Amino acid sequence: MKPMARLGVGIGWRPEIAEAVERLPGLDWVEVVAENICPGHLPASLLRLRERGVGVVPHGVSLGLGGADRPDAGRLAALGERAVALGAPLVTEHIAFVRTSSPELEAGHLLPVPRTRDALDVLCENVRIAQDALPVPLALENIAALIPWPGEELTEGQFLTELVERTGVRLLIDVANLHTNRVNRGEDPSAVLDAIPLEALAYVHVAGGMERGGVWHDTHAHPVPPVVLDVLAQLRRRVDPPGVLLERDDDFPPEAELAAELARIRAVADTGAPGTGAAGAGASRAGTSRAGTSRAGAAESGPTDGGGGECGGGVDSGRARVRVGLEQGALLSALVAGTPVPEGFDRQRVRVQSRALAAKRAGVVARLAPELPGILGGEEAYREAFLGYARHRPMTAGYRRDALNFAEHLLIRDLPADPAARRRLTAWWQDRAGARPPRRVARWARALVGRAA
Incomplete structure (x- = not known):
């Protein structure tokens, strides 16, 4: 595998901290959420960073390469356009599924794929399709997960290793x-690092994050804790x-705190400082030996359709x-549509994940449509509704x-109760939808047609 170009130490670029990011000392590169930018209208801050020689990498969140369907050509083209517009050396995405086509549902979140032969075959084929469509190399991210799949056939290390061997991603x-995943699923980070081909690291x-009720929440809104720096x-x-890149998506700290956190990460990236010593060195040497064994085991645990980059196809x-x-449809339906939890899943964990998805959905809609909480009488009333x-x-x-559907839902039910607020909501909906909300009968008919389909 060709050596990866040196990126250095960077931070996730977000509009809320754009000016602070530009002032960070020694910044080598930034990562931007691909879906949040338009190639023809790049933010001025990103253009200034590029002029200074700061690299920019687009990070996709919506492809769903771990889903059962083949990647959408339009989404792939859009990701490629952003890579070209930014002069990026690569693009990145996630080993996750985000939607299902039967039933037609969106998670609004990155959900884990089962570590099974079927899921690996599908993922490999989807990765190959994406690689053929993209103008630059692709790298894929391991995701955080709350819910383990029953009946998994491979460890995380084996799954990632075989993915690399079969696709070159x-x-x-x-x-x-x-x-x-150590807290939520009992998986040892050292075992994963020992098993995967680190020569493929982009x-x-x-x-x-933070721990609550025995569950670790990967918030991207809290300082990086020492335990995560130790894994680094x-x-x-x-x-x-x-x-190495710092991700921060919410509850942004003052600029000085952001710079200090980046400096701590740089120190570890430069020296591997936390937890060094005889024990750490021994673990590293032992890990080198185990990695070879684990990769061989992954290759022997099932057919790889040649192992040299070819994936399953046809029937x-x-x-x-x-x-x-x-499998994915049954799980996603339980998470977002209230259907029964599939056999073998931890029902309590599914309920926790379901609540988290609903809360995230409410939060994202409020950010995209900040007028809605005001129209509905404040954050608490908006959230309840x-x-x-x-x-x-x-x-x-x-x-x-x-x-838009939420606003339409309220208006059909003659909500909010205050006539002035209802008029404001109607005007808001019409400005964005360019139409009159359908009456209740039309809405019921649409729902019946959807169920029949």
Whole structure:
């Protein structure tokens, strides 16, 4: 595998901290959420960073390469356009599914794929399709997960290793996600790092989170804790990563705190400082030996369709897609539509994940449509109304459409009760939808047609 270009130490660029990011000392590069920018109208801050020689990498969140369906050509083209517009050396995405086509549902979140042969076959084929469509190399990120799938056939290390062997894709390793999965799923980060081919490493994500009720929440809204920096140090003792990046998506700290956090990450990336010593060095040496054994084991645990970059196709691939689609559809429906939890899943964990998805959905809609909480009488009233709506209306077409559907849902029910607020909501809806909300009879007919389909 060709060595990865050196990126250095960077931070996730967000509009809320754009000016602070430009002032950060020694910044080498930034990562931008691909879906949040338009190639023809790049933010002025990103253009200034590029002029200074700061690299920019687009990070996609909506492809759903781990889903049962083949990647959408339009989404792939859009991701490629952003890579070209930014002069990016690569693009990144996630090993996750985000939607299902039967039933037609959107998670609004990155959900884990089962570590099974079927899911791996589907993922490999989807990755190959994406690689053929993109103008630059692709790297994929391991995700944080709350829910383990029953009946998994491979470990995380085996799954990632075989994915690399069969597709040549690079890896974006999120050390915060490794810690999250240690708390939530009992998976040892050291075992994953020992098992995966670190020569495929593109770069590393570092982020903060918090523990509540025995569950680690990967919030990207808290400082990076020492335990996550220690996982970064473990990785650093095994390999010198081409790039390390701090992710922060919410509750942004003052500029000085952001700079200090980046400096701590840089110190670990440069030296592997936390937890160094004889024990750490021994673990690293032992890990080197175990990695070879684990990769060999992954190769022997099942057919790889040649192992040299070819993936399953034809009839077998189609059958695998059907099986994976049924499994993912059943889980996503339980999470967002209130259907029974599939056999073998931890029902309590599914309930926790379901509540988290609904809360995230409410939060994202409020950010996209900040007028709605004001119209409805404040954050608490908005949240209560939205969560009531979400219990009966799964998202099917993204967050922006969800905001319009929520407003339509309220208006059909003659809400809000205050006539002035209802007029404001009607005007808001019409400005964005360009139409009159359908009457209740039309809405019922549409719902019946959807159920029949």
